[in-house]
Amino acid sequence: MQDLDLSGWNLREIKSEPINEEELSQMYAITKSYEELFSKRSTQIKANNIDVKELKEEDFKTLLLQHYSFLKRPVFLVGKEDIYIGNSPKTIEALQQKYF
Numbered sequence: 001m002q003d004l005d006l007s008g009w010n011l012r013e014i015k016s017e018p019i020n021e022e023e024l025s026q027m028y029a030i031t032k033s034y035e036e037l038f039s040k041r042s043t044q045i046k047a048n049n050i051d052v053k054e055l056k057e058e059d060f061k062t063l064l065l066q067h068y069s070f071l072k073r074p075v076f077l078v079g080k081e082d083i084y085i086g087n088s089p090k091t092i093e094a095l096q097q098k099y100f
Contacts (some may be wrong), residue, residue: 001087003075004100009076014068024064027075030083034060037085040070 019027028035038060040052044067055063063070076084076095084095 004092004096014071014073015099018068019064019071021065024061026079026080027062027083028061030077030081031085033057034064037064037075038070039086041097042067051064 024034025036028034031037035055038052044050044063045052050063060070071084072086074084074087076099078084078099082098084091
């Protein structure tokens with residue numbers, strides 16, 4: 001991540017400016033999955049005693065709108081058709097190859 005020149009990108013700190021339902025719907029339109037957007041490493045899972053294996057798509061949506069830490073980060077949303085979610089080496093490499 002630190003190797004990326006993000007100067008031309010709009011950055012947003014979602015802790016102070018959480019995503020709204022419209023933005024989440026835009027991400028869902030690309031991924032077709034709320035679970036793909038969901039961070040299974042969120043500290044809120046343990047704090048709220050959530051069994052991720054029992055969650056349905058609507059549950060993921062509700063949680064994503066409830067607390068910023070449920071969103072897997074970073075999210076690179078490019079237009080209305082391209083999205084890169086998380087910081088796995090594979091995701092960052094794909095992003096670098098296409099946009100950097």
